[in-house]
Amino acid sequence: MLSFFGMTFSHGVHPPDSKSLTEHVAIRRMPFPKRLALPLRQHAGKPARLLVRKGDRVQRGDMIAEADGYVSVPIHASAAGTVAAIDWWPHPDGTMAETVILDVEPWSPQIPRPRLVPDWNGLTPAQVRKAVQGGGVVGLGGAAFPTHVKLSPPADLELEWLLVNGAECEPYLTTDHRTMVEFPERVHFGIRIMMQCLGVQRAVVGVEMNKPDAIAALERTKPADLDVTIQPLVVKYPQGAEKMLIKVVTGREVPSGKLPMHVGAVVQNVGSIATIAEIFETGLPLIERVVTVTGSGVRRPSNLIVPVGAMLGDVLDYCGGLTDDAAEIVFGGPMMGSSQPDMRTPLVKGTTGVVVLTDREVKPKTTYPCIKCGHCLDACPVFLNPSRLGLLAQAGRYEEMRDAYHLMDCMLCGSCSYVCPSNIPLSQMFSLSKNMLRKQQDLVAASAPKKDVA
Amino acid sequence: MEAPRFELTASPHIKGPDSTPRIMWTVVATLVPVVGAAVWYFGPSALLVISASTAGCLLTERVFGPGGAVRDGSAAITGLLLGLTLPPGLPMWMAGLGGVFAIGFGKLVFGGLGQNIFNPALLGRAFLQAAFPEDLTTWPDMSGPWSALRGDNLALPLMSADPVATVTGATPLGLMKFEGTDTELVRLVLGSTGGSLGETAAVVILLGGAYLALKKYLDWRIPVAIFATVALLSALIHLLDPSKPGALFMLFSGGLMLGAVYMATDMVTSPTTPRGAWIFGFGIGALVVLIRLWGGLPEGVMYSILLMNALVPFIDRATKPRLFGTGKEAMA
Amino acid sequence: MSEHKLPMAESGAPPPPVQVESSSVRLVGTLAAAGAIAGLAIVLVFQWARPRIEEHQARVLAEAVTEVLGGPERWQTVFLESGSLTTAPSADTAGLDRVYVGYDVNGDPVGIALVAAEAGFQDVIRLIFGYDPGSGDVLGMKVLESKETPGLGDKIEKDSAFIGEFAEVGSPIRGVKKGRATDAHEEVVMITGATISSRAVIDIINHRLDALRDPLGRFWSSPRALGAADAASPARASGSTSTRGGA
């Protein structure tokens, strides 16, 4: 379904974007708090392996945990300080996780150790990937998938496109937006490195049309020697989902169960691209990121550069604290983010924003029976039947959900829950159903006779 | 840590503007003009009959339904729609009984809102049709003062209507079927003909339907499919056999408008998939033409919709949407 | 009732409490014997019941004929064979169409009763009606069998006003809606709300008369002689026995 004004995919939803709170607020650097909490698991894949002990002193940018395997990245100290404890600590995913508690050195100039800045131009793709992994870079769009893995396509796949995801379709969030507006050269520099590393000739930056200043900034700074297109996109959720972006830009659908690489595309978040550029500019690893702290429950909505590991309470305090009617705090966007009950929870690499909703904005609690209105079918970007899936989930028929109704293709974007007039927690039910199936599978695998693992 | 001060909910944390009660009450609101038209054409009788059926529905929902279910508005819709399918001269107790049946047997025995297979209003109407065939096919004459009752609306509960109180007229479809006479199209469109309360206000119904379709509170494909099927089929048949009525007559007579716009599009009992909606609408249209032209009854909208209601689970299963990344759109 | 006749007791030794295996001869024998006894029992009951059943059927027909012909003194079955009506058909009357002619005290024919059946609203309606070929009037109508909608279509057999309409009405009958009636002789006012069933009744009669008008007319032009000849025959009893089965 092509729109008159821009490109988009079919289905999806139109939540109010609520970005006006922070879209014109320049990024500021938040001062270092007294304490930081650095979980060892801040990325998809295996948690990093601890390198420090209690009492160790670290400099800003020092590695405190190393990558444990291929799908893993190291963790670096985001400030100079002393390891106060290594303990179980509230984690943004709602669990307790092993975390390095760092007492930040007061009055420290926070100057990192001098380090070698690699010359990107002389590096092979493998060396670039190594530098990216060594910098602890993960997808900054929220999923926190280690970036270097995405840069390593199998030899038999021909890549055509580098897609840079600047859609930022989640309401409220403006981190990517401000990054594009304030650091367009850095974004283009990152694109240049990525294109060379991947060996692709074309790059497309997809930006939703509610960010005209970002589009203008990127256009203005576009290098002449590269084939980079800035593609305005219709404002619609989930425009920024990988599969949707690929569909919109290339016209291709990533086959069910396959990766973007299979249609010749690699998608990188604008923030990740900028971080990579920074590695090759300053040599500093991923120790801080841009976070939008917003919502009508925050007194001073801001776009901040926050050291990774800063705790929720400190960040909110810096933004003027909460209003009296603040009711719910969400890490990430309101569509896919998670509620946080605990002020000690740290902001991690994948935390795109902190959204504070007020009593008035919290979603209604009364649920009604499914009236089969079909609004969720119209919303689902991957064309599932959430209505039916929901009924099956309630009945506990998980296998049927997977086999007959393609549960595993659900990307939990929340569009169905958003439109459901009966307030049925569809997306949550699907997430749980997927977990149930995964557990079942693990059980089956565990009970199967062990194969010889060499 | 202090007691949890903050909400802890699953994503998404924001919610679209639509809610089930809002949808239902909007439908009710669009039905108000239709009820108004019924009162305009049929006088106070219309109000009596519709109030009785609505009261029957609301009361049943209140007594036997889950707590607070009356507030979601679905029982009110059922009551209004049921009332609109009834003849103006019907005793109020019958209309009320129809409402009780519609909610009790049409909805609650299936497990309440969202669980029923058949449109409750039509099931109530079918029950009344089977229970009191004579009263349900007694069409009052349209002449006479506006304020006069069109029949024995006030008959005592369980008692027969006084046949003397009813001056019978005929419906356009009845005239077509049994007398072979046509009714002027202008009168059909304007609604100044005999028939059920909601059969005669085509324009008002279409306007209400258009508004609901715009708000996405009904699937526009269903009425469009029904109208197209009925129009094309009857035009074709009219060409082959000019003694059969033409497309416009078929569209504007009987309960087709009300049925296509308000009954067939009942979310619970219609397919959820777009292709399913087309099939569903086509099935209803074809059945309506078949029953009207060759069946024993003058009108077939009610049975057509109920029959297709029964097929909805199969239609839904057969028209699963194409999964993203499969079929010819996907590139492997 | 017939257990003592079952032969198993004699044919085998008293069976052991636990039957290991029965020979197929015994199985078949047991069933055959049981079947024979059952058959015998049924035949006995049938012998008792048959005359009563037949008598009832005859009585129903007799009542119907009497009713639609306005109470004739006696009546007689007349067969339709090769296009004309005859009182003396060839030997096998089983497949023949038949009508019933009624006579008054003087032996003069008063009318002919005809059975007819056609599809109504729900299922076939079977009815009997009296007809006077002389005047062309229908004399009366009675529904014998119908499955019309209770409370609506079934008024064709219950609504005395409607049934009364068929007494002395000209043919072919024309059905009119209530309130539209003129005083025409061949008009029947239909039942409100049961137009289809009412019209079916009228059509059944009209169609039957259309089909038989000629033979009825020819028969009527010479019935007096027949009537006179028939006067000697036993009255109602003969009529009833010869009409077994109906049309």
Added chain:
Amino acid sequence: MRATTPREDLLRGIWRENPVLVQLLGLCPALAVTNTVANSLAMGIATFFVLLGSSVLVSSLKRWIPKEVRISAYILIIATFVTIADLVLNAVVPDIHKALGAFIALIVVNCMILGRQEAFASRRPVGRAILDAVGTGFGFLIALTLMGSFREVLGNGTFLGVRVLGEAFEPWIIMILPPGGFFTLGVILLAFGWWKERKVEQVRPRRWPHGVTTGVGGA
């Protein structure tokens, strides 16, 4: 098989294990011919007669009926009684016989009757079989008459042909039509269920799958 007292054998079929209302057996005639009390009674009595006759015969012949052909033998016996009942009804009450139509012949396949033969009469002494047949047959008769009364009174305003609800009563035609049979049975079963449920009153809140959080106070 659990030992039962004669009293239990007699009473069991009437209420606690009523063939129609509890075991849901013999529903075909219960739905089809209960449109008037007279029809219900005739059907009930005919079935009673067939059940009693068959039970007596099966029970007394059980030693001689080979196990391999016992079902055929039961059917033969039942069919004989059914045919007799059919003929007698036709001769004695021809109008009712006409109204019952094929359903008399269908008593043969009434699983309730065959079930009693297989489960009871073929294993018990004649006396007990008679008690059981009387109880079950009477239970069936009661259920049919209950439905018949309900349907005739509402559907026709009469009971056994006698007007009970006044001249002006508007009959609910649907009750004497086949759907009325379903409604009646449904309502009776509903009442039964409700009556039983009342003793074990439980609150069963609507549940999402384990772990799903929603607010409280939902509908």
